[in-house]
Every structure is written in structure tokens, then in C-alpha cells.
Amino acid sequence: MAYTLSVNGRNRRVDVEPDTPLLWVLRDSLGVLGPKFGCGIGQCGACTVHIDGTPVRSCSLPVEAVGKGKVTTIEGVGDTEVGARVQKAWAELDVAQCGYCQPGQIMSATALLSSNPKPSAEEIDAAMSGNICRCATYNRIRAAVRLASGQTGEA
Amino acid sequence: MADGAQTGASRREVIQLAAGGGGGLVLGFTLAGKGEAAPAAPARLNTYVSIRPDGWVEVVSKNPEIGQGVKTSMPMMIAEELDADWSKVRTVQADSDPTLYGRQFAGGSMSTPLHWDELRRVGATARALLIAAAAKSWGVDPATCSTEPGKVVHKASGRSAGYGALATAAAALPAPEPRSIKLKDPKDFRIIGRPMAQVDTPAIVTGKPLFGIDVVLPGMLFATYEKAPVFGAGVDSADLDAARAVKGVRKAFIVQGANAPDGLSPGVAVVADSWWRARKGREKLNIRWKAVEGPLLSSQDLEARMASTARWSVDRIERHDGDVDAALKSAARTVEATYHYPYLAHAPLEPQNCTAHFKDGRMEIWAPTQNPESGRQLVAKTLGLKPEDVTVHLVRSGGGFGRRLSNDYMVEAAWIAREAGAPVKLVWTREDDMRHDFYRPAGWHMFAGGLDAAGNIVAWHDHFLTPGQGVQPARSAGMSATEFPARFTPNFRYGISILPSPAPTGPLRAPGSNGISFAVQGFLDELAHAAGADPLEYRLRLLGDKGMVGTPGRDGYDAARMRGVLKKVAEVSGWGRTRMEPRQGQGVAFHFSHLGYFAEVVQVRVAADGQVKVEKVWVAGDVGRQIVNPSGAINQVQGSVLDGLSGALGQAITLEGGAVVQGNFDDYRLMRIADAPPVEVHFVLSDNPPTGLGEPALPPAPPALCNAIFAATGKRVRRLPVDPALLAAG
């Protein structure tokens, strides 16, 4: 089946089976490698992208369900004001260890701050709970979300 | 205080760095990327250092980067002594090449201790060449020249020249006499000791392709590889044609392999023009596996075997000091307890993968591996190639934790690529990764302890049951005969018994220590309780006034350094001075491993239903006189502690009919953010060479957690993972 997807502001055509998860369309058909494969069952969040600003697990979303939704990945999220701010905070606090989960973390954090600019500690934990960091950089993830939201002090 | 006297610690100070601390972080880049160096050819000063005419310095990072930060910290050592301007340093990942770089591996927290002197000398040697080149062109004595970041200066005449302008001339000079090379006084460090962001941070936060799974080659195909769920089973048959009928599938074939888990295991490969299509093909395979010889063991079989084993009848005595039986008989008090920890998986977030291309008799490989050279040899041997015809490019790993010391996925990719006749990227599913690991071995410790009237330990007996074959413990399943508290109790006996088990085992972050510490520090807590003593004071008492026990660098254990971190963690955690509410408590534990001394206090609150909430962790660590990169160091310590808690609170790999039960993160639970407590990290600086941080902060975390649970509830956790049902109130 041929599909036209809007990815990071560009229309991209692909020819894949309807049940192909968006993650593999992005990675293998379109060469968009920022979204990562961690579990394939919606458990880890490494594959998180935005569709119309909402975070989704692209490993569990068949391409046929994307429709006209605008897909934003880690490669494109820096073009938004909030996304750029989140990336900057992540860099400033040197959040990553291996870094593999961090594209997904940044996508979840950007979605959170876009809808809730000053989240509480509990709201941060709740919004970020779908993203596993195997290296357990959680202390810095919390601090970076707070930094990006303009809040300071202990996270 | 006798503290520190025995170590000759002339300078014992403490630097305090807040949890999550990014304060004063040096960012050697802009988000646009610091890699935009001018294209002009660099002049190579030695194996590791090249300098471009525009002053950009390229420093080779020799070891695999798995998230432990060596791609930043090792170049920092070179750049420091080179006196480079860190904002103009670019790190280049080396390929696997033992003739150039010697051993290249990520394991044992050894990158720092093995390279601290060597890499600084590399930098200092390059600096000497640059000074010599400048002095020659100015006609002055090199001794009258000095350096500032990125340039040589001659103060007397006010002249200076950038490294970029000097590089070509410097590269043509003979290497300086090694004995003439002087290293900096640490007080003059400008790069080492400052918190530096990882060199790959800009690429990480913008999603650049960095990892093994991101490798793309022209004309590349994608592969999946199914192996038997039952360890050691071969392939009988498979519906290869059904797989080949799936759209996009190019090849499907059986690999006979060999029966060595860390080599090429038997399985069925499906190669397609996308990974998803390869997986769809795999679903059609309907593989029939051959029966394996011998019983198909389950976790219950191991438990039953354990239960029928007596505390006192060991297969083999590994150490016996004094007379434990006599000491137990005459003890004022004895305590017996059995501790158990389960198999664990590594579960790095990036599943195993590897890209390989076989062309004209040569194999080229891109691998996220911790141990490239052994992979290269394995591939050569298995495929019948000459090692020099196999090239391994090192690619960043999405976590390692010891898993990628084995190269099974590398040899699979190489084999499949040769069969497929095209470049191939092999990617394992999460389930492949969970069920074909080299697991942290399960273990049981049957203890008996004897106390004298004053509560001092007069006898310690440990019957250690561990997986293995015959009388040999399996890989990473042994325990050293000098493991604490050997040498600290007058009557000490440690014996071992082997449990046959089908699951392949291997090193997981702080191998051995990560389970042993739970058992030893838990039982020690029981003895403190039996003695009516404060657990932290009791530990200090056991360490006594000893200094270095054993031989430094071999089996040495510096009791003074351990006392130093225990006292520090007592101070920063408010130990004994903080009022705890009902069902709230603090626990302490310490452990020495990978040359690092760590003591940790965990504070928990246990709900009425038994759910454990970890409120905070305090860590004191002594890894020598210098923290190379405080930003990376704190991150490693926090990660290690949370890794230990994550395992203790939620993880177990179990066996059923010779196969692993768990498959993905729904039944093998990794800690999530809401369960992660703040981890406050303190380094105690002692006058010892700097050592590594990838592992030694992990082992104290599980026992400190369980000792805290005891303080909160009066219930002793002797079996991991923690079972909340056993901790409910009432």
C-alpha cells in the first residue's frame, strides 16, 4: 500500500503493508533513525514520536492509523520552541548515559511542557513514567524537565 | 581518629556534588555541533593526537563507549596534558586495532585505572613536540617555553603560536625521550576534574544516528534470527518456503551453528528488505527444535536441590581460618540464615544488533560491542577467515552492563551476511535479547555466625551454592576466597557447592559482587541486630583499626578507606540523628569492588500493604585522589545505585523446562521514574590512583535497601526480589 506521511514538516511517500508499525516505516523506509526500538510492545517509550503534538509509541502504531496526522520525531522537535528548550536543558545537565532512551524522553518531556508549562514533581513523574531509562538517569531527567520549564530547585 | 593514618592519606578531602548537579558544567560545544572542523588535513603527532591547521585537535578514543562516558573521560586525560583548548577538541572513535591501541574493551571499570598514566603521557608527549617546534622556530631554549590552552608561549619575548600553526613542524620532529616527559601538577589541571558534558551529547539530544542499530549501508538488508527457547537445542526443520513467500523476504535459511552459547548458536535466519518484513517472515517459520540431552531444568528444580542441601556439608572448602565449629560451639550466641538472589538479565535498552558486509573474502563489521577483539577472533574462527581479513568498527552501544562482552550477535550477523551475499543488519527482538542472555547467576548463601558475649563476631560460616558444572562454578558464578569478611573474623569458613543449571551465565555490572554483597551485608546486619548494636557502628567495629589487608593491586582491601566512606555516609545521611516515623527506616551497607570503596544509606517507607517506597539514597565513594569528569562520575554512581535497586525491587529471570520464562519489559520490570529516589553522591578523595566508576557503586544498594526495610518493619528480606506481600503490616 502507498501512503503519504507528513514527517517533520515534509510529505514522504512509502509503500508498505498497512500493519507495519510507524517506527519501522520511519527507520527502515525513510531513514529517520532518531526514534529507537526498545521493546516493540509499548512498554519502554524509546520509540516515542508526536502525532499532532501528542506523544505516541510508534512501535505499536500501524502506519495505516497515522492518516493525515503530522508526525514529529526527535529530528524535528527542535524546530518547536518548547522542543528546543527541552533539548537545551538535556544538554546543559548532561542527562544521558548511553543516550539510547533520550530521544523518547525528550519527546515525552516536550509533549508534557507543551500542554502543562509548569508541571509539579508528581506531574513530571506521571508524564515520564512510560519512558524507561535502563541507565537510570532519572534524577537528571527530572532536573532537566524542571530546568526546561523555568522552575529551579530540587526536582 | 585513626582514620586515614594507615593509608598514608596526606590529603583527605571531600568534594560534595548535589544530586543531578549540573552546576558549573562546561559545555564544550554548541547545539549546532562542534564537529564542523575545517577540511584541511591534520598533522598526526602520535597514535592518538592529530592537529589541524585551524587549531582543532582530534583525539582518538580507543575503548568502546557503552554509556560509561569513556569517549569523553579518556580524551580528557590526553587533552589535559596536551594543554588543549577543550572547546576545540574533537573525539574520534577508534576501530578495533590491537596493534595500535593494545586491548580495547569496556569491562571491569578498568578504563580509568589502566589508562590514567598512559593517556596523560600521550598528551604530554604531543605537547613536548609542539613546544620543541615552537622553540626551534623562535631559536630559543624549549625549557623557556610554556603552554596555555591551544598555544605555546615564550613569556620572555612575548611570542606565542597556536597549535594549529605548529602541528606540521611538530609532527616531523623525533619523538621525545620518554624520561624527559613531565606530567602536570594536578593543581594545574584545567580539564580533568571539571564537569564536562559527554562529547556525543549534542548528537544524542538531537537524535543523530550514533548507535549500532542506526548503521545503514548502501544496499543493506535486514535480518532476524530465531534460536531455540530451550538452551542448546538444535534446529530440526522449519517452513522456510512459507517465510520466503512473505513480501520483501529475500532469504530464509537454517544455521546449524555449534553448541557454544557465546559462539554461533543454531537457529533460523530470515533476511528481508525491511526488518518488519523479516519479522513477518519469521512468524511463518514454524520451527521444530531437536530434543536436548539431559533434564529440562526449571527454577523449582534448583530450589528443590537447594532445599535438600545441608548448611554444613559443602562440596569443597575454599577457605578455612581458625576453627569455625569450635568457635560456634563456644559462642555466646549463634545466628543462622539463608540468602538467595535470582538470575538477572542485562536488558540494555538497545537490543543486540550488528551490521556486517562480506565482500571479496573480507568481512567488515559495525558492532556495538564491549569486547571487539574477541569478537573479531570469534568471527574469523567460525567463518574460517584470517583475523586480518575481519575489520570491526566500534559503534556506540545503547547500554552494555557486561552483556556486550559476549559477541554472539556479531558472529550471527557475520554468518548471515555471508550467506545473504549482501550487507545485512541483524536486529534482535527484545524477547530474543531477554531469552538469550548470559545471565547474572542465581546464588544461595547458607550462613552461620557466632558472637561472643560482647557481640563481636567470632565465627562466620558461608556455604555458597552456585550454578556450574562438576566442581566448577559457571562463568561469573564464583566467589573469591578473600571476599569480605574473610580476614576480618578470626574463625572463617567458606565452602562451595555446585548446582547444575542450563542457563548460560556471564558478567553483569559488578559481577559476583552484585549478589554476594546482598547476602553478606544482610547477614552482617542480622548479627549487628543480634548484638544489639547500631548497624553502622557495628560495621566500623568489624573493620577495626586495620589498614591495608592483603596485597595492594591483587587481593588488597584497605579497611581505612572503607571506614572513611562509612563515616562520610553516616554524616551526610543524618544516620542515627534523624527521627524516623513508623514504617520508615534507614539501612546501611558497604562493599569494595573494582578498586572502589562504597558505603550507602537507603531510606525507605513501607506502606501498610507492603509496598516499598525508596525515599532517598546517600552514597559515599572513594575511587582515589581525582575524579576525572565529575559530571559523568555522578551520573554513573546514580545509575549504578538505581540499577541495584531496580533489580532488588522487581527483577528475576526464572526457568521453566530448560527455557527462560520472561520475555519483555511487561514481565521483567525495570525501574521507572516515579520509583527512582534522589541519589546524593559524595566522593571522599584519598591519596590513591584514580579508579573506575562503572560498577562499584552498585553492590551496596540492594543490601542497604533491605536493611532499611528491616529498620522500617522488623522484617528481614533474605530473598530477592523483595516481595511486598511479606512486608504487609500486622
Ligand code: FES
Ligand atoms: S519500542 Fe516502542 S515502547 Fe518500546
Ligand code: FES
Ligand atoms: S541513557 Fe541509557 S537508557 Fe537512558
